[in-house]
Amino acid sequence: MASQRLLIAPSLLAADFSRLRDEIQTVEAAGADWFHVDIMDGHFVPNLTMGPFIVEAIRKLTKLPLDCHLMIEYPEQYAEAFVKAGADWISVHPEPPGDARKALEIARRAGARPSLAINPPTTVQSVQSFRGEIEMLLIMTIFPGFGGQKLMIECLPKYAQAREVFGPDVLLEIDGGVTIENGGEVRAAGAEVIVAGTAIFHAPDPAAAMRALRKA
Ligand code: DX5
Ligand code: ZN
Numbered sequence: 001m002a003s004q005r006l007l008i009a010p011s012l013l014a015a016d017f018s019r020l021r022d023e024i025q026t027v028e029a030a031g032a033d034w035f036h037v038d039i040m041d042g043h044f045v046p047n048l049t050m051g052p053f054i055v056e057a058i059r060k061l062t063k064l065p066l067d068c069h070l071m072i073e074y075p076e077q078y079a080e081a082f083v084k085a086g087a088d089w090i091s092v093h094p095e096p097p098g099d100a101r102k103a104l105e106i107a108r109r110a111g112a113r114p115s116l117a118i119n120p121p122t123t124v125q126s127v128q129s130f131r132g133e134i135e136m137l138l139i140m141t142i143f144p145g146f147g148g149q150k151l152m153i154e155c156l157p158k159y160a161q162a163r164e165v166f167g168p169d170v171l172l173e174i175d176g177g178v179t180i181e182n183g184g185e186v187r188a189a190g191a192e193v194i195v196a197g198t199a200i201f202h203a204p205d206p207a208a209a210m211r212a213l214r215k216a
Contacts, residue, residue, distance in 0.1 A: 151177025
């Protein structure tokens with residue numbers, strides 16, 4: 001059964017940054033719950049995006065929670081800077097070099113909510129030692145690095161496994177390839193925080209896409 005909790009987090013990676021204020025206002029008015037902010041370092045993933053400086057600018061454009069997804073090596077070196085810049089949630093990966101556990105602790109102490117993000121090959125079992133240390137598990141349904149990829153359907157059973165392992169309180173987030181067409185299916189699988197970039201910002205009418213996604 002789908003959870004009662006449903007939060008939609010448009011991914012700003014797909015927004016037009018030359019009109020960021022308008023893009024944010026449009027989807028916020030259409031009912032966005034959070035904004036998802038993708039931080040990439042060109043090492044853990046083959047793409048570069050933004051640092052704390054940009055997060056600080058985004059912070060001035062909205063009061064909604066900023067869900068910062070750190071796809072970076074050594075997240076413990078940067079977690080505090082992103083929280084100071086305005087991140088409400090910090091997601092870090094266990095796969096790259098660095099100390100994810102320490103990064104989560106730093107984020108929590110700095111005042112953000114800690115979340116772990118796992119790539120498609122990383123099993124829920126392999127991260128169960130994080131139980132009690134995280135408030136959200138972000139289960140990737142693509143290999144991170146770029147928006148606009150196709151959702152890997154084989155990742156969906158991980159939501160039920162995560163619920164078993166992490167218990168009822170941990171939020172389960174989906175990121176990668178969510179569309180209006182597969183929205184119902186990802187919800188039924190147990191995803192509660194729905195990240196969507198391309199499906200919202202590349203739609204002819206992002207506000208309508210935002211509402212359609214919620215209905216789906
Ligand atoms: C990819 C990012 C995603 C991305 C999702 O590495 O983590 O958040 O923005 O984009 P779509 O919704 O287009 O798959
Ligand atoms: Zn992301």
